[in-house]
Amino acid sequence: MKYELTGKPDYALAEVTLNQGESITAEAGAMVAMSANMQIETKAKGGLLGGLKRMVVGESFFTNNFHPEGDAGTIKLAPRAPGDVEVLELKGESYMMQSGAYLAHVGDIEIDTKFGGFQSFFSGEGFFLIKVSGNGLVFFNSYGGLKKVSINGSYIVDTTHIVAFDSTISYNVEAVGGLKATFFSGEGLVCRYTGQGDLWIQTRSGPQFAGWLNPFRPVKSSKD
């Protein structure tokens, strides 16, 4: 297995070459192009219940498994939003990831859904986290650029800008500032991190862009 990340950081694409007997699992819809000897197998990851759980966290119900037949093969994968792609090499560690940041994985990787916390249900921001662990590679993506922050102590991040973080860092979802700041600051909820480890943030926010776009939607007439 070989991979190359091209088009970074604006329009990143993961180009993966697989030998016979090797395979990659990717989020449904991530495949851009592939060699003709690639075989595709669609699965509800983790069985039906796991699939439903994935749907709740805002990911697609299905994942696709690709493997070459007869010879080596290549596949190109891209995220849904314009942005960057990076790879985590896991050797037994685990990372938390914002739902939607997962692109693909190779090897013995377990994907578990985990909710971001009670408050997140009211934020309207869908702050759901998944946990990736095991041995292998995890391809993840961002909307906008990726910025790595090494935390040593504490740090605060807007929840919509979180991409992934070392699962050993502890976190708490909270409102920013006082009551007035919370309601009017436009900052919504933030995540307060404490501990030591790596954190990736994205330089643009999906919900914020959606909020910007909202006024441009046509208005429903009263007859409907």
Place this chain on the structure above:
Amino acid sequence: MKIEIQNRPAYAIADVHLELGESVISEGGAMVSMTTDITVTTSTMSTGGGAGGLLKGLKRMLTGESFFLNKFTSSTGGHVSFAPTLIGDVEHITLDGTTNLVVQSSSFMACSEGLSMDTQFGGMKSLFAGESLFWIQFSGSGELLLNSFGGIFCKEIDGSFIVDTGHIVAFEDTLEYKIKKVGGLKATLLSGEGLVTEFYGKGRLFMQTHNASAFGGLLGPKLPPRQR
């Protein structure tokens, strides 16, 4: 205050490093991340006359004319990262007190506390009919962070120059301007260029490569209708 901009030009993000007791002011929603020594206070900015205050700010928010500002103050020395909503660049401009800069409201991202912000600047307020855009005049000396939709570029005008109004990011107030139609009536209605601004005199004009309302107008009709 030290400012570092990364991921230019498409997904720019600005890290503002503050010293003990120093503050930076930003538009609401621009904060991405920060160190834990930072305290945040929110205030409203008066647009087009009248005092600020919470109630007026709320009213303006409902009428789509609001402008909330957040002040980030460091107690031990730290940093705040700011990013725009749309894809595009961030430009750092230092004002030295000799020339004022007029900024289109959605292009403002953050500034140092020492700059004074004036929204009373009337001339171009009604320029974008139906949009919650206005103009902010910055004076004094300090640091200013502007964002653009797409790339940002500067032109030193000496004479006259025409720019599509939706592409204006900021301009020095040494420039005079007038709003005009492009060409005759047929060109105004059919060219897709709408109204343009003609600047004349001497000074810097900052423009963006893309027009945000044109992009919104492109995507909006493809989305399901919203309730009024």
